[in-house]
Amino acid sequence: xxxxxxxxxxxxxxxxxxxxxxxxxxxxxxxxxxxxxxxxxxxxxxxxxxxxxxxxxxxxxxxxxxxxxxxxxxxxxxxxxxxxxxxxxxxxxxxxxxxxxxxxxxxxxxxxxxxxxxxxxxxxxxxxxxxxxxxxxxxxxxxxxxxxxxxxxxxxxxxxxxxxxxxxxxxxxxxxxxxxxxxxxxxxxxxxxxxxxxxxxxxxxxxxxxxxxxxxxxxxxxxxxxxxxxxxxxxxxxxxxxxxxxxxxxxxxxxxxxxxxxxxxxxxxxxxxxxxxxxxxxxxxxxxxxxxxxxxxxxxxxxxxxxxxxxxxxxxxxxxxxxxxxxxxxxxxxxxxx
Ligand code: NDP
Ligand code: MG
Ligand code: MG
Numbered sequence: 001x002x003x004x005x006x007x008x009x010x011x012x013x014x015x016x017x018x019x020x021x022x023x024x025x026x027x028x029x030x031x032x033x034x035x036x037x038x039x040x041x042x043x044x045x046x047x048x049x050x051x052x053x054x055x056x057x058x059x060x061x062x063x064x065x066x067x068x069x070x071x072x073x074x075x076x077x078x079x080x081x082x083x084x085x086x087x088x089x090x091x092x093x094x095x096x097x098x099x100x101x102x103x104x105x106x107x108x109x110x111x112x113x114x115x116x117x118x119x120x121x122x123x124x125x126x127x128x129x130x131x132x133x134x135x136x137x138x139x140x141x142x143x144x145x146x147x148x149x150x151x152x153x154x155x156x157x158x159x160x161x162x163x164x165x166x167x168x169x170x171x172x173x174x175x176x177x178x179x180x181x182x183x184x185x186x187x188x189x190x191x192x193x194x195x196x197x198x199x200x201x202x203x204x205x206x207x208x209x210x211x212x213x214x215x216x217x218x219x220x221x222x223x224x225x226x227x228x229x230x231x232x233x234x235x236x237x238x239x240x241x242x243x244x245x246x247x248x249x250x251x252x253x254x255x256x257x258x259x260x261x262x263x264x265x266x267x268x269x270x271x272x273x274x275x276x277x278x279x280x281x282x283x284x285x286x287x288x289x290x291x292x293x294x295x296x297x298x299x300x301x302x303x304x305x306x307x308x309x310x311x312x313x314x315x316x317x318x319x320x321x322x323x324x325x326x327x328x329x330x331x332x333x334x335x336x337x338x
Contacts, residue, residue: 004178010170011163015041021074022046023067023094024081025053027134028107032078032172033062035141039171046070046077048089071097076168078105079117084295087116098123101157103164108191109184112154114288124161125154128169128179129187141173149174150182192282197275206266207232211315221318229319 022033023046030053037043045057046067057064071077071094079086079094090111098104103124111117112125119125130137132147140146149172151165158164169179195201210228215221238247248256281287294303310316323329 002180004180005166005169005175006178007170007175010166010175012039012167012170014160014164014167015039015171018042018075019044019073020076020078021065021070022078022080023070023089024079025051025057025062025064026080026082028130028137029053029080029134030056030060031130031134031137031141032080032107033057034060034138035173036168036171037062038141039173041171044070044073067093068097072099074102075099076103076105076164078107079111080107083108083110084291086111090117095120103158103161105168109152109154109188110192110288113184113188114285114292116292119155121155122157123155124157124164126161126165126168127152127154127184127187128165128172128174129191130172130174137172137174140177144176146173146176148177149179150187151179152182152184152187154184189279189282192287193275193279196282196287197278203232208313208315215314221314222322225315225318225322229315230322 019042020036021044022029022036025033025045025047029045033043033045043062045062045064046069047054047057047064048067054064065073067089077094077098079090081089094104098120100120100122103126104119106112106125106127107129109127109129112119112127128149128151130147130149132140137147149169151169153161153165156162166175166179169175207228211221211224214224214227235247235251238250248259251259278287294300
């Protein structure tokens with residue numbers, strides 16, 4: 001078993017007298033800033049001129065500066081803007097202002113691992129990557145629990161980078177749940193594989209295709225939505241609480257028999273082969289290159305077209321109508337205010 005670190009393993013005193021600049025105030029940014037501030041750290045926020053997030057951060061009681069100005073003041077700079085924008089902002093605004101002996105922090109290894117950002121030798125570089133969306137990182141902190149993290153040291157200039165990373169994770173509330181040490185490489189590759197093959201790519205395509213099969217066979221879209229989409233959460237909650245075993249115990253034996261007989265016909269040996277290919281393309285940098293090119297050369301046209309097509313899919317239309325009848329669901333809520 002890999003060693004898991006908890007609150008008693010971290011030394012929060014290391015944060016004494018240090019200023020933490022959180023660059024970006026989106027999903028992760030607001031959670032890091034507010035949790036670290038509530039833990040007692042001196043936190044400031046760095047944003048570009050005209051950023052939509054500025055007002056939100058100020059309403060939350062934080063001082064907002066330009067990225068360059070925030071980095072100048074910082075002993076710890078955390079880069080929490082979208083991965084595809086980090087390299088440009090790093091080159092123009094972060095690198096020229098980074099204090100020797102300070103620390104540079106990431107929540108995902110992408111830019112360091114694929115060498116889009118190459119920090120100078122005189123700064124600490126570490127990662128604290130929450131294993132959950134930013135809004136949960138904030139909400140669980142306020143509730144007294146936390147989202148687990150993986151953390152990694154890329155460059156230890158001060159000789160204290162490991163301890164600093166643990167202290168940072170503690171301030172985030174993550175050590176209530178546990179922190180696992182990893183490397184930038186493993187975190188990047190596992191994270192990309194997980195979201196592509198399983199959590200988003202795999203699961204969304206599975207739900208959507210199941211819905212299409214039922215609707216094309218003449219079943220009402222509302223029923224197809226409940227069956228292939230809505231129920232997913234109920235099933236996943238049971239797995240989350242007690243593994244596949246608890247989920248299967250809670251379902252009928254008929255369902256369980258169908259699960260064993262049909263599952264391998266849907267996710268086949270060919271699917272597994274394709275997953276391995278996906279992992280290779282992550283490991284050899286093909287995926288990263290394509291995504292960076294899509295952002296630069298293609299101006300995100302393919303990405304934006306896919307986003308529009310998926311948003312227009314009938315499963316989204318019928319889902320919106322049905323969820324409107326379930327007022328306890330927070331559809332349409334502004335996540336940044338969570
Ligand atoms: P978001 O897309 O939520 O961050 C957007 C924020 O960055 C906004 O405040 C935006 O301002 C600001 N921003 C955009 N461009 C610039 C710029 N040029 N200069 C300064 N600020 C800018 O990012 P995420 O929180 O999703 O991701 C941040 C990092 O965390 C990434 O490395 C990601 O991989 C990692 N991560 C994210 C997770 C998540 O839950 N989303 C989970 C684990 C890791 P504006 O409001 O004006 O657009
Ligand atoms: Mg990710
Ligand atoms: Mg059923």
